[in-house]
Amino acid sequence: MFKRVFAGLSLTAMAAAGLLLTPLSGAAKPAAPAAPAPVLAFPGAQGWAAVTPGGRGGRIIKVTTLAGDGPGSLREAINASGPRIIVFEVGGVIDLDTKTLVVKESFVTIAGQTAPSPGITIIRGGMDVSAHDVVMQHIRIRSGEAGRPKKSGWEEDSFSTQGGAWNVIVDHCTLTWATDENMSASGPRFTGKTPDEWRAGASHAVTFSNNIVAEGLAWSTHFKIEHSKGSLIHDNTSDILIIGNLYAHNYERSPLFKGGVRGVIVNNLIYDPGQRALHYNLMAEEWAGHEYQLGQMVAVGNVLRAGPxxxxxxxxxxxxxxxxxxxxxxxxxxxxxxxxxLPMFGRYTTSPAKIIVVKKPPLWPLGLAPLAAVDVQQSVLAKAGARPWDRDYDDVRLIADVAEGRGQIIDSEDAIHGYPHPKPTSRPFNPDDWNLFDMTPRRPDVLDAGAKAKGT
Known part of the structure; x- marks a missing residue:
């Protein structure tokens, strides 16, 4: 509990907040040994999940093929049990052939930064996480229509947590072209009998940081047809931090908090939303027989820019x-x-539901220091998405359009150019190049060296 609550908080800040005990009076007493600083998943990790170890200390599993399954595949590495760090000796496109990647085994780090240029792009499928202590960085997931007919029921999230997933960080990833949501935290609404049990049974302690969440497909393969969605944060999800992300060209849900959600939205750039940007919705039809829970949303230092x-x-x-x-x-x-x-508040209901504005945040990850909103656009466009030192064509295109006020909501990846087909590359993984503790490079030139990978 200590690790989760005090993630990212320095001892100085703890003292300023009155969280370190000192004698009230009397003779000086020997100073107590300083408490060790919380150990972060990686430098800059934030939120309630910031101290997850992911796969730290586990075995290194090398992805050696771009095949969707089989020996040496990403799917085989994800399905392995026990703590593990997944690294890549190949770069290019992994075609899932509509078979979702499902992370069920906990304590895993997926280190897309280790792949040779052009990095790893997953197509024709997405990823679900129903485990705990999962860290994923520098992966692109571009689900797309997968050749399915319109309204056929191909309803794929690019990424979603499921069930009671917790201690999950998705950082510096690109999540686009979904036919359901691009990036979501989901799970059952009502596990157990009490609201506390509901929250424990839903996704909790989740951080979505520095991602590109864009171009959800509108009139596509979802059975409901229109479904260009950014992020659905499902009922009773709690302790979720959404920070530093680029939301672009999503019709709505940038993000949507469903009933009873408790979360913090900080320093995101939201560009060209359709009918809604941020919204909250507890649906009575889905809560029949259950006591409504008060949602809690904190939004600080975000930027919303209208587009075409x-x-x-x-x-x-x-x-x-x-x-x-x-x-x-x-x-x-x-x-x-x-x-x-633009106005701060609106409503799309005639019910008595109301926004209750409070003067203090009802929740806040300790140690989080937001940027000023005027600095957010520059920061997000420079940092968001997979491999900002080695962006692919579509990330470059998208960021240029956001900067210049161009682009629009799309119905299919074919409206752009279809799925990417970069030349596959390979490069042996050298553990001496990496700090295996947090999967940061030991030298600045390690990432640059990825661009010199051998074509296959």
């Missing part, structure tokens, strides 16, 4: 459904296409 797909009337945060939302907001910017302010 954005209607004239759009609010930063809108409420629907029937449950109330406790909201704390500070230093958020919302503007239309020529920089005029």
């Amino acid at each position: 797909s954005t209607p004239d009337q759009l609010a930063f945060l809108e409420i629907g459904g029937y449950g109330d939302l406790e909201f704390y907001g500070r230093d958020n910017i919302a503007v239309d296409r020529i920089g005029r302010p």
Whole structure:
């Protein structure tokens, strides 16, 4: 519990917050030994999941093929048991052939930064995580229509947590072209009998940081047809941090908090949303027989910019459904296409559901220090997505369009150019190049060397 609560908080900050005990009076007493600083998953890890070890200390498993399954595949590495660090000796496209990758075994780090250029891009499928203590970095997942007919029921998230997944970090990944959500935290609404049990049974302690979450497919293969969605944060998910992400060209859910969700949204750039950007919705039809729970949303230092797909009337945060939302907001910017302010609040319901504005954050990951909103666009465009030192064509295209106010919501990956087909590459993994403790490079030139991989 200590590790989760005090993730990322320095001893100085703890003392300032009154969290370190000192004598009240009397003679000086010997100073107690300093408590060790919390051990982060990697430098800069934040949120309630920041101290997950992932696969630290486990065996190294090398991905040696771009095949969707079989010996040496990413699927085989994910299905292995026990603590493990997954590294890559190949670069290129992994075609899942509509068979979702499912992470069921806990204590795993998926280190896409170790792949030779052009890195790893997963197509025609997505990834679900129903385990705990999972870290994934520098992976691209571009699900797409997979050749399926419109309205055929191919409903694939690019990434989603499932069940009671916890201590999960998705950092510096690119998650696009989903036919359901691009990046979500999900699970059952009501596991157990009490609200505390509901929250324990849903995804919790999740961090989504520095990702590109973009171009969800609108009129595509989802049975409901329109389904260009950014992030669905499912009912009763708690302790979720969404920070430093680029949301672009999603019709709605950038993000959506469902009923009873408790989470923090910080320093995200939201560009060209469709009918909604941030929204909250507890649906009475889904909560029948259960007591409504108060949602909690903290939004600090975010930027919303309208684009070609954005209607004239759009609010930063809108409420629907029937449950109330406790909201704390500070230093958020919302503007239309020529920089005029947009309203902070709106609603798409005639029910009595209301946004309850509070003066203090109802929750906040200790040690989190947000950027000022005026600095967010530059920071996000420089850092977000997989392998910012080695971006692929579509990430470069997307970021250029966001910077210049171009682009739009799309119906298919074919509206761009179809799935990518880079030339496969290979390079032996050298453990001496990496700090295996947190999978950071030992030397600055390690990442650059990835661009010199051998073509296969």
